[in-house]
Amino acid sequence: MDNILAILPQQLVFGLALGTVYGLIALGYTMVYGILFMINFAHGEIFMVGAYVGWWALTLLLQAQPGGLHAAWALPLMLLPAMLFTGVLGMGLERFAYRPLYLRGATRLGPLISAVGASFFLQNLVMLTQGARMKVYMTGVLFPRGWRIQVFGASISALVIVMFVVAGLMMWGLHLLVQRTTLGRSIRAVAEDREMAAIMGVNVRRVIAATFFLGSALGGAGGVLVGLYYTQIDFFMGYSAGLKAFTAAVLGGIGNIRGAMLGGLILGLVESLAVTFMNPAYKDVVAFVILILVLVFRPTGLLGETVAEQEKV
Amino acid sequence: MLKLTGVVTHYGPLLVLKSVTLEVRAGEIVCLLGGNASGKSTTMKTILGLVRLTAGRVEFDSQRIDGMPTETIVRRGISLVPEARRIFTRMTVWENLAMGAFTRHKAADLTDDLERVYTLFPRLQERRHQLGGTLSGGEQQMLAIGRALMARPRLLLMDEPSMGLAPVLVDQVFDIIQAINQLGTTILIVEQNAPVALSIASRGYVLQNGRIVVHDTASALLATDHIRRAYLGED
Numbered sequence: 406m407d408n409i410l411a412i413l414p415q416q417l418v419f420g421l422a423l424g425t426v427y428g429l430i431a432l433g434y435t436m437v438y439g440i441l442f443m444i445n446f447a448h449g450e451i452f453m454v455g456a457y458v459g460w461w462a463l464t465l466l467l468q469a470q471p472g473g474l475h476a477a478w479a480l481p482l483m484l485l486p487a488m489l490f491t492g493v494l495g496m497g498l499e500r501f502a503y504r505p506l507y508l509r510g511a512t513r514l515g516p517l518i519s520a521v522g523a524s525f526f527l528q529n530l531v532m533l534t535q536g537a538r539m540k541v542y543m544t545g546v547l548f549p550r551g552w553r554i555q556v557f558g559a560s561i562s563a564l565v566i567v568m569f570v571v572a573g574l575m576m577w578g579l580h581l582l583v584q585r586t587t588l589g590r591s592i593r594a595v596a597e598d599r600e601m602a603a604i605m606g607v608n609v610r611r612v613i614a615a616t617f618f619l620g621s622a623l624g625g626a627g628g629v630l631v632g633l634y635y636t637q638i639d640f641f642m643g644y645s646a647g648l649k650a651f652t653a654a655v656l657g658g659i660g661n662i663r664g665a666m667l668g669g670l671i672l673g674l675v676e677s678l679a680v681t682f683m684n685p686a687y688k689d690v691v692a693f694v695i696l697i698l699v700l701v702f703r704p705t706g707l708l709g710e711t712v713a714e715q716e717k718v
Numbered sequence: 719m720l721k722l723t724g725v726v727t728h729y730g731p732l733l734v735l736k737s738v739t740l741e742v743r744a745g746e747i748v749c750l751l752g753g754n755a756s757g758k759s760t761t762m763k764t765i766l767g768l769v770r771l772t773a774g775r776v777e778f779d780s781q782r783i784d785g786m787p788t789e790t791i792v793r794r795g796i797s798l799v800p801e802a803r804r805i806f807t808r809m810t811v812w813e814n815l816a817m818g819a820f821t822r823h824k825a826a827d828l829t830d831d832l833e834r835v836y837t838l839f840p841r842l843q844e845r846r847h848q849l850g851g852t853l854s855g856g857e858q859q860m861l862a863i864g865r866a867l868m869a870r871p872r873l874l875l876m877d878e879p880s881m882g883l884a885p886v887l888v889d890q891v892f893d894i895i896q897a898i899n900q901l902g903t904t905i906l907i908v909e910q911n912a913p914v915a916l917s918i919a920s921r922g923y924v925l926q927n928g929r930i931v932v933h934d935t936a937s938a939l940l941a942t943d944h945i946r947r948a949y950l951g952e953d
Binding site for chain 1: 766768787788789792793797798800804806807808809813816817818820821865869
């Protein structure tokens with residue numbers, strides 16, 4: 406028991422960091438759901454592609470400056486291309502895999518099935534072009550093992566702090582964008598009443614595309630952070646990470662941006678605590694137990710609104 | 719200013735507007751009357767390009783606007799106060815008004831227009847930080863009108879502005895509509911409450927089963943007994 410208490414603070418910090426990254430990925434699910442009422446099941450693969458683009462960026466950087474990388478500028482140079490690439494990829498999926506279906510007024514099932522197809526397509530595309538074997542992130546070059554701080558007996562690595570800060574800043578940035586800018590207002594307007602938004606003069610298609618760009622770019626950034634943390638990536642990594650982020654989105658209340666952040670944090674914490682007290686083999690089970698419990702007992706999630714038309718007097 | 723000629727529209731296979739021809743001249747208040755399911759709201763949606771027409775034409779300022787995307791039509795100067803208000807319930811009053819000004823970008827104009835709307839509806843200024851969904855029905859109607867005015871429309875479409883409001887509020891809303899018209903905005907009102915609408919309108923059309931069946935001046939329509947009985951829902 407003493408052992409457990411000694412590593413508890415560490416596990417909590419780790420859980421927070423992992424949780425913010427889950428939240429970051431969950432935002433992609435929740436934003437798309439909020440605006441189109443569809444689950445973009447290819448989002449996990451977008452995250453995976455982000456991890457690959459980040460890996461390529463790191464590899465190129467290492468070739469250009471062998472031995473001379475510093476996280477302060479190398480990390481942004483990995484995140485930026487990953488986010489741009491995945492953002493455009495998300496827009497491409499929307500344009501070619503979903504829009505033709507939802508515009509034709511197909512059932513909600515249509516885009517969903519298309520998303521599952523897109524997910525397989527991306528997995529296989531990456532496997533064929535990048536190989537089926539895992540790739541190794543040279544995390545140690547950016548964040549040497551010795552970079553740690555001690556807080557309340559917890560030994561926290563610099564990378565965990567960076568994950569937490571980067572993911573947190575991105576969430577904060579998204580929050581500001583959605584709450585304070587014209588684009589954010591039009592996203593919220595389209596989410597609440599698409600036809601009325603069009604009547605205000607909003608170009609609804611462009612807003613939907615922008616939403617896909619933002620959500621996918623955040624997912625891509627999540628891929629880079631997760632790649633750095635676990636140091637190994639493969640074409641299948643989006644499957645379980647995607648399901649976990651989806652769980653986080655549902656837990657917080659799908660369609661609700663703050664809910665995705667909260668759901669991610671809770672999921673990260675619960676998962677890292679579970680690993681502390683139970684056999685780590687059950688780590689992945691925790692997320693899916695939560696998913697099932699939420700779906701059974703509180704399908705609207707923690708911050709989700711009950712879907713009832715407001716009474717109009 | 720606005721001219722519909724032989725407009726025909728379908729919802730899927732269902733024929734909704736069979737032949738609608740009407741005209742709104744600059745400066746007028748025109749009302750479009752008719753019972754439930756006569757095609758009034760569809761006419762509004764057709765003007766705004768939300769419903770495609772299968773035949774006929776819609777002209778605004780002598781230019782065809784049918785077939786244009788909704789946001790282009792709105793940018794040309796047509797705003798809608800929709801049926802059941804449909805304000806953005808999860809946005810504040812101020813944000814709703816800002817959405818109304820979406821087609822325009824200069825911050826200075828925005829301040830002027832906000833001032834105008836707040837003068838017209840002081841209640842909205844008091845509640846500008848409140849969420850739209852927390853307003854009363856009457857306040858929501860004011861917000862819906864204010865939001866439409868923020869686009870500085872030259873033609874304002876109003877779909878059932880009296881719906882669900884207490885009689886006192888109905889009179890207030892129609893006073894405001896008249897005031898807006900006197901400030902230079904042309905108005906087309908769709909209403910079931912014919913007497914009130916005709917009292918401020920100059921001309922009226924009666925829509926029945928997707929066809930314009932009667933067209934006359936407002937006073938003539940109010941005076942004609944058989945029209946009142948047949949189309950305006952009075953005994």
